[in-house]
Amino acid sequence: MTGADTRVVVVGAGLAGLTAAVELATAGADVTVLEARQRVGGRMHGIPMSSTVIADGGAAYLGVRHTELLAMIRENGLGLASTEMLGDSTFLLSDERTTTASRVPPLDAVALGDLFDRLESLVAEVCAEAPWASPRAEYLDGLTVARWVAEELEHPAARAFFPMFIGEMMAADPARISVLHMAFYLRSGGGIRYLNAFKGGAQEWRIDGGAHQLCEALARRLGNRIRLGRDVDAVEQIGDGVLVHSTSTVDGMASEHRADYVVVAIPPLLAQQIEFRPGLPAPRATPATGRGCAVKVHLSYPSPIWREHGLSGWSVSSDGPLLSTVDDSPSDLSAGILTGFVTGAAAASFSALSLPEKADAVLAHARKLFPQLPAPTRCSVTDWLADRYSKGCYAALFGPGDWMRLGPTLTEPHGRVHWAGTETSLEFFGLMEGAIRSGRRAAHELIYGADVAADSRKATAQ
Structure with a gap:
């Protein structure tokens, strides 16, 4: 120039x-x-939850490896809010609710370990600088993740957990993305462990006050x-x-x-x-290129009441609509904000509902997850699948x-x-x-x- x-x-x-x-x-x-x-x-969008609290309706989380983003945050005088969670996790698997100090679902540990070993092997195959030049690239790009799951994962626990994992990581329907895209996405983001982690990982902080x-x-x-x-x-x-x-x-x-x-x-x-x-x-x-399958839900409370019950607000469910939730309360605790994620295949059917139907489904699910809590003061739904000028979130899905x-x-x-x-x-x-x-x-x-x-x-x- x-x-x-x-x-x-x-x-x-x-x-x-x-x-x-x-x-x-x-x-x-x-x-x-x-x-x-x-x-x-x-796809960075603030959702007002009160006169003083704004939640992240789109992109929200970052970690220490996001060096360009961290520098830009500092340059523009913004701060960080920790996502550290204290308290037990909640799991709702096959309609059975359990709480535990672990973030690992109460499923067969050997089966989950085998699943992650297989995923790590796929990730290691990918050429980060040119995924299309990876060994077996053509084969992996022609294979859907759903087909890979059917062929590679035999244990019911691994098959049950996988859609929850890939929905949280990529907002993806396994039937719509290629194995090459999944492996590349996980490698590009820093690897499975980094992407999946809060402390020390890609979800360690939010931008204080909203991205x-x-x-x-x-x-x-x-x-x-x-x-x-x-x-x-x-x-x-x-x-x-x-x-x-x-x-x-x-x-x-x-x-x-x-x-x-x-x-x-x-x-x-x-x-x-x-x-x-x-x-x-x-x-x-x-x-074959798909929309990122994500709908974000925010439930507002006067304070993070779940903490009073020894809960972190973090949850995972095997059935929708809320496949996961996380505590996104502001750092000054002026409100309690639970963020729910409707992702993967569940997002398409949820997106087709009317707004009152969406709210009813979310509130019913929240009652199952956190029966100790009162009804939220506000329920907000940000439907990225239906967004004309984004066509999905987190990102496009390569089929x-x-x-x-x-x-x-x-x-x-x-x-x-x-x-x-x-x-x-x-x-x-x-x-x-x-x-x-x-x-x-x-x-x-x-x-x-x-x-x-x-x-x-x-x-x-x-």
Whole structure:
């Protein structure tokens, strides 16, 4: 990129797009960010639970390995809240409720150990820098996780536990993702033990006051460079420039935005809906690419009452809707917030319910999990499957054949079009850390050139 008059349009004001935009603006580019929603943040979204408490409706947790995210939090004057949980875990397996000091469900330990050994072997096979080049990549990418479970897991305890585990880790339906995608996701995030851990792991902290604050802080640095309510329809490369066509989500008016370059920083299923002229040499998503199967539920109480009963608020259930819950109460204990996760196959059927039906199902399940508690003062449901401008959460799910078809071109520029978004990051794919790294990669491709940016990434990784 040369000169301060270089114009760049960034499509999407999630964490990746905002990161790219700030980097580019700092380098002197004339940046415009187009966002279809009437807010910034994308899959980082604050849900007001009271006049003073905001819960994380989307991305929330981070750990010590998320170095770019931690640095950005510090730079923007934000703090961390510990997720440390004191008290017993609750398990509701086959309608039988138990509590224990352990976070390991009361299932056959040998069977669970064998399951994790098999998963670790798969993870070790994956080439982190190029999953599509892994040994047996084509075979693993053509095999669904559900089929792998049917062929590899014989013990009923392992089969019962696996959907709960993969739902919590990836918000995935085993029938919709490839084994290669599962193994890559677990490796990209730091490995099974790191991803699954609170203390010392990927879920050690939350951003105090809500993760949405980080995107709002980045947006303040960009000011009027951000245009909300602009849904991008087409990206047309003409000569030595780009013409970005958008439609107002308020009044339907069409607009054109001229630029020298474009950074597309939205999920693959949304990027696939944009008309590119000339057309893309490879798709951003295929019919096999799925939505992240996550619905997030928040139950509010006057205080973390469960702690008075010796419970941590953390639970796992074999049947939905709430496959897991966690204590996300604010650090000042001004309220008690239980966050519930409806994930995997259960999310699709739950998403199809009406809002009153969703609330009824959640409250009935909460009574089974925590019969000691009164009714919550508020129940909030954030349905990412039904979200028009995310199409799922935590991240897109790569189905059979997707890595072999999509992987090699995930980050390859299409002329003057560059790509960002957590799904384009081979490090911490699906996480906030991956979003930041992808945004910086895309910006650095324009600032320094693709080759220099690639060399910089390799040096950082080493």
